[in-house]
Amino acid sequence: MICGNCQREIADYSRYCYFCGKHQATGFAGSPTQRLHRSITDSKIAGVCGGIAEYFQIDPTIVRLVWAFVTFFTAIVPGIAVYILAWILMPEMPVVMPAAAPAQSTPEAPRA
Numbered sequence: 001m002i003c004g005n006c007q008r009e010i011a012d013y014s015r016y017c018y019f020c021g022k023h024q025a026t027g028f029a030g031s032p033t034q035r036l037h038r039s040i041t042d043s044k045i046a047g048v049c050g051g052i053a054e055y056f057q058i059d060p061t062i063v064r065l066v067w068a069f070v071t072f073f074t075a076i077v078p079g080i081a082v083y084i085l086a087w088i089l090m091p092e093m094p095v096v097m098p099a100a101a102p103a104q105s106t107p108e109a110p111r112a
């Protein structure tokens with residue numbers, strides 16, 4: 001893909017241009033540029049509902065309420081089973097490390 005700011009070629013699915021640092025539009029919700037992950041920043045149990053909310057760009061509270069209602073009206077067990085399956089199957093959101101982070105190679109001195 002091409003950066004909209006500096007017009008240089010950058011890798012597909014890049015969120016930021018690595019030449020000029022401009023944030024790239026990630027497309028509409030559910031596009032192939034976005035993958036379903038468990039949220040690490042917005043989780044009550046395992047981040048399943050938070051991850052679904054981030055994927056569809058909606059309020060995670062709505063996802064949790066809908067999930068709770070569906071669970072309640074399907075005799076509880078299917079909703080919990082699907083949640084546990086999602087917990088197992090959905091990968092956790094990868095932690096993005098800053099590219100310019102200094103190497104932490106200095107061991108801490110032992111305290112007396």
Ligand SMILES: [Zn+2]
Pocket residue numbers: 003004005006007008017018019020021022
């Ligand atoms: Zn750029």
